[in-house]
Amino acid sequence: MNELVLKGVPAAGGIASGEAFILDNQEFIVPQRIISAHEADSEVARFEEAIEQTRREIRSLQKKITQDMGIQHAQILDAHLLVLDDPMLREQVTRGIQHDKNAAEYAFIKVMKSYVKTLSQIQDEYLRERTSDVNDIAKRVLKHLMDESKWHDLDNLHSDSAVVAHDLSPSDAVSMFNTRIMAFVTDIGGRTSHTAIIAKSLGVPAVVGLKDATLRITNGDHLIVDGNKGLVIVNPTVPTQELYAKEQSKINASLAKLGDLKELPAQTIDGKRVFILANLELSSEIKNARKFGAEGVGLYRTEFLYMNRLDLPSEEEQYQAYKQVAEAVAPLPLTIRTLDLGGDKFISSVQIPKDMSPFLGVRAIRFCLERPDIFKTQLRAILRASVHGRIQMMYPMISGIGELRRANAILNDVRRSLRDEHIVFDEQMKIGVMIEVPSAVMTADMLAKEAGFFSIGTNDLIQYTLAVDRVNEKIAHLYEPAHPAVLRMIQRTIDAGHNEGIHVGLCGEMASDPVLAFLLLGLGLDELSMSPSSILTVKKMVRGLRFSDVVRVTQEAMGLSTGQEVEEYVSAQLRRLVPNL
Amino acid sequence: MSRIEKQLIVANKKGLHARPAALFVQLADKFDVSVTIAKGEERVNGKSIMGLLMLGAQYQTPLTVIVDGNEAQAAMAEFEAFFSKQEEELIK
Numbered sequence: 001m002n003e004l005v006l007k008g009v010p011a012a013g014g015i016a017s018g019e020a021f022i023l024d025n026q027e028f029i030v031p032q033r034i035i036s037a038h039e040a041d042s043e044v045a046r047f048e049e050a051i052e053q054t055r056r057e058i059r060s061l062q063k064k065i066t067q068d069m070g071i072q073h074a075q076i077l078d079a080h081l082l083v084l085d086d087p088m089l090r091e092q093v094t095r096g097i098q099h100d101k102n103a104a105e106y107a108f109i110k111v112m113k114s115y116v117k118t119l120s121q122i123q124d125e126y127l128r129e130r131t132s133d134v135n136d137i138a139k140r141v142l143k144h145l146m147d148e149s150k151w152h153d154l155d156n157l158h159s160d161s162a163v164v165a166h167d168l169s170p171s172d173a174v175s176m177f178n179t180r181i182m183a184f185v186t187d188i189g190g191r192t193s194h195t196a197i198i199a200k201s202l203g204v205p206a207v208v209g210l211k212d213a214t215l216r217i218t219n220g221d222h223l224i225v226d227g228n229k230g231l232v233i234v235n236p237t238v239p240t241q242e243l244y245a246k247e248q249s250k251i252n253a254s255l256a257k258l259g260d261l262k263e264l265p266a267q268t269i270d271g272k273r274v275f276i277l278a279n280l281e282l283s284s285e286i287k288n289a290r291k292f293g294a295e296g297v298g299l300y301r302t303e304f305l306y307m308n309r310l311d312l313p314s315e316e317e318q319y320q321a322y323k324q325v326a327e328a329v330a331p332l333p334l335t336i337r338t339l340d341l342g343g344d345k346f347i348s349s350v351q352i353p354k355d356m357s358p359f360l361g362v363r364a365i366r367f368c369l370e371r372p373d374i375f376k377t378q379l380r381a382i383l384r385a386s387v388h389g390r391i392q393m394m395y396p397m398i399s400g401i402g403e404l405r406r407a408n409a410i411l412n413d414v415r416r417s418l419r420d421e422h423i424v425f426d427e428q429m430k431i432g433v434m435i436e437v438p439s440a441v442m443t444a445d446m447l448a449k450e451a452g453f454f455s456i457g458t459n460d461l462i463q464y465t466l467a468v469d470r471v472n473e474k475i476a477h478l479y480e481p482a483h484p485a486v487l488r489m490i491q492r493t494i495d496a497g498h499n500e501g502i503h504v505g506l507c508g509e510m511a512s513d514p515v516l517a518f519l520l521l522g523l524g525l526d527e528l529s530m531s532p533s534s535i536l537t538v539k540k541m542v543r544g545l546r547f548s549d550v551v552r553v554t555q556e557a558m559g560l561s562t563g564q565e566v567e568e569y570v571s572a573q574l575r576r577l578v579p580n581l
Numbered sequence: 582m583s584r585i586e587k588q589l590i591v592a593n594k595k596g597l598h599a600r601p602a603a604l605f606v607q608l609a610d611k612f613d614v615s616v617t618i619a620k621g622e623e624r625v626n627g628k629s630i631m632g633l634l635m636l637g638a639q640y641q642t643p644l645t646v647i648v649d650g651n652e653a654q655a656a657m658a659e660f661e662a663f664f665s666k667q668e669e670e671l672i673k
Contacts, residue, residue, distance in 0.1 A: 078603055078607070079599045079600070079602075079603040079630065082603050082606050082607070082630040083630055083631060086629045086630050086631050086632075087626055087628055087629050088625070088626055088629035088631050088632045089629070089631055115631055115634075115635065118635050118637075119634060119635070119637075122637035133599060134631075
């Protein structure tokens, strides 16, 4: 076998090797299971039973919708029932079981996938949109064919797998968290894609934007994934393997040394203190955050409570989740971000209309303001949890003071009803605003008067400032965190916040890159929140610098005209000031 | 038993998408007939919603409708009316 080297975008650092596992559809991970001839009849019966259970489920859902919203809305599900009774579907699945000897769930998903494929190729957009209906039915039926816990999970992976996928969705993160995955490799995505976020929180390397990795790699290939250089080496030769083994032991040695920094504050030689916090997706990551010496949680994403399920999480369930995280993080602060759906994050329990430009459509706070029922449930749960640990809360995607006031009005309603019910909560809980839209930056002076703190969300702020869709790999080169416009946006936000005496933090992938973190320090941020695995490197940098040097270099950099010039200049200065980083 | 074959054109401006396809299957199921719909070389079971959707029949697509069975005549009359209507009229 010949060695093949693929070049992509480095999304999460580190080097790992493993056996390739191709994930061909992130929605349904259904392993192929071959059955023996005498099992065929019982598999067909199992399929029929699953169809029958799903039909009953949809009927009762229709009844409920009819009561709540009227019969017209319930009729939308008629199409689902027709698909279940479809003679062509049943014939093809039965043939897949009896003739190809596939287990019911695999025979079924194979047919459904072929439908989705054909539908998505249709020129007409009304017809093409039906793929989501077909996906929805497929999920409902699969739930009855497979143990739900196995449904999304990758337990049947070899323990040393490198996952190769077209793309990874946020909901995949949950299913992968407790498995031993060595690395991620994807066709699409950039530095801020979900793959990067998942990989960093798992502490494994990732290379993204490889375009056709899923076609060029086959299941079981031996891979070396170099997340520092953005390389994937398929079936490496023995000399290459030895080279990487040496590289890996060097990295391990320097990581062990960084561990000594854990208990030390992030403070420059001349005494400037900055707080380094962790971004969290799941409560199980707290251990990681502690291991790397995080001084709190600067961003706790709550979407994950809503994913991989068909219903919405109840108030009690959310309360328990927030309480558990707050207690685990205490006495350090926990910053909870309210629901940030839409854009590229969707859930099955709520139909969010597919906008033409989802990042400019109904997402985050806009969605919550449209669905106060869902929003209030979350706010009640957060407020109730606020008596445990040190919780603060922030709204995502605020574009101006009007939205902040509307969100706060709903929050005040919730507070009032809790008081009426004699339920205790922290009356002083800080309510912050995420600054991730240029209009929020331009009106930051006004927002600062009514916000408890600012947290700059750079993944989105960069995308909106530079008009670069962050999930479009064709324009990935235009996504420049050090672009002078982005730096000025950040500067303006910090100044506006400090003028009103509030803390300004930043949570975004930008904070975990030492060169960019250097600039952020120089611009005067109070807090940097990042993936836990980046904390020690950034802390080491901070401790090796004089703040006066950082400010001077940053001022110089602010005078440069392109993002590339800025990065090159700062990177050279940083190498000079902290040579052993 | 009788077999009728007719050329019909999709008059619905939105094409034969999920909603009208669902309505067509419900209509076809009322008759004791087998229904085959062809678009060019592609032939699908007219009582299969997936089959109909996979045809991807847009506005003004010509379709060959073949009805076979005891109630062929009555069924074909209803199908002709169906394909000549707009979506709003179908839902009523």
